[in-house]
Amino acid sequence: xxxxxxxxxxxxxxxxxxxxxxxxxxxxxxxxxxxxxxxxxxxxxxxxxxxxxxxxxxxxxxxxxxxxxxxxxxx
Amino acid sequence: xxxxxxxxxxxxxxxxxxxxxxxxxxxxxxxxxxxxxxxxxxxxxxxxxxxxxxxxxxxxxxxxxxxxxxxxxxxxxxxxxxxxxxxxxxxxxxxxxxxxxxxxxxxxxxxxxxxxxxxxxxxxxxxxxxxxxxxxxxxxxxxxxxxxxxxxxxxxxxxxxxxxxxxxxxxxxxxxxxxxxxxxxxxxxxxxxxxxxxxxxxxxxxxxxxxxxxxxxxxxxxxxxxxxx
Numbered sequence: 001x002x003x004x005x006x007x008x009x010x011x012x013x014x015x016x017x018x019x020x021x022x023x024x025x026x027x028x029x030x031x032x033x034x035x036x037x038x039x040x041x042x043x044x045x046x047x048x049x050x051x052x053x054x055x056x057x058x059x060x061x062x063x064x065x066x067x068x069x070x071x072x073x074x075x
Numbered sequence: 076x077x078x079x080x081x082x083x084x085x086x087x088x089x090x091x092x093x094x095x096x097x098x099x100x101x102x103x104x105x106x107x108x109x110x111x112x113x114x115x116x117x118x119x120x121x122x123x124x125x126x127x128x129x130x131x132x133x134x135x136x137x138x139x140x141x142x143x144x145x146x147x148x149x150x151x152x153x154x155x156x157x158x159x160x161x162x163x164x165x166x167x168x169x170x171x172x173x174x175x176x177x178x179x180x181x182x183x184x185x186x187x188x189x190x191x192x193x194x195x196x197x198x199x200x201x202x203x204x205x206x207x208x209x210x211x212x213x214x215x216x217x218x219x220x221x222x223x224x225x226x227x228x229x230x231x232x233x234x235x236x237x238x239x240x241x242x243x244x245x246x247x248x249x250x251x252x253x254x255x256x257x258x259x260x261x262x263x264x265x266x267x268x269x270x271x272x273x274x275x276x277x278x279x280x281x282x283x284x285x286x287x288x289x290x291x292x293x294x295x296x297x298x299x300x301x302x303x304x
Contacts (some may be wrong), residue, residue: 053290056250056283060242063249070252 011069018065025058078189079180091292095181096189099173103164103186108155131188132156137289144297151296154203158196159289162187164279170274185251197240200292205236208299216299243291250284 033051035046078093114129122130136156140148169185176183186192208216219225254277261270 029194052283053287056280056287057246060246060249060287063253064242064245066253067245 007072014065014072015062015069018062018068022060022062024059025061026055029054032047058067077181091193093181093189095178095183096186096192099168099183099186100165100192103161107160107164114118121241132160139293143290143293144198144301146301148297151207151293154199155289155292155296158200158292159285162196162247162288163281163285165192166284167278169251169255169281170277175196177241184255187247188255190244190248194240194244196247196288197243200243200295201240204292204295204299209281211300239291239295247284247288250280254280 029051033047036047079095080091080092082089082091084090114125117123118126133152133156136152136159137149140152140155144151165185165187167185169188173183205216217229219229254273258270258273258277261273
């Protein structure tokens, strides 16, 4: 590990922190979905659609970090 | 993940084209146009199977527009529907075995793994929703009340004009690109059965990302041209 490039370190940090936030977000969204379904099982289908939409929006934050990490690796 | 870049000079300006993206984009467009032409031939009052299917698709768009934007929404359906169908076709194309056709550089995958295409679509959405707001409210679309809150709101909206297309473009691009990188990494680990669940997941992602792009477009249009609350 003598030639540790700082850009690679930055790429690892970027994707790590980004994935942390997105994981927290999707976890909270799943908790909300479970709460909603256990209270009102009849809304399961409709809630699932909104959950997928919100999960995709939360996941996008991790993917911004992924793009940054990829740009850093390309240096 | 490299693109087949063709560089040329027109009137002293250097232009470079990502040819693989252009080919796959045309392929998706041709699929969509041929599908639409076949579906709209021999329309009848009593719909056949194909016509019933297409009417279901249009009902899906109508319902989404009705829930997100209650009044005067039918004029925006052409843009929203073609964006959704094009993105869906383009994303699903990435799972076709087009990579076995060898080209000079890069590979034939889904065209949405190129940020130029998604950025172009996001800029179209930006221009469209600003245009819709101006058509609806006139020059007052840019004006707010002259107070501290009004000035802050105007600055925030100016910022949104940059961040909205940026996030739209990067979200779609990064989802498809990350999926392809994941599949290629798993291909390196074990080429036979390991990538299959990820490829199935990518089909789900294709639908979700097309829906997300469309829902955000509808939300932006309805915030620009919808009724004031």
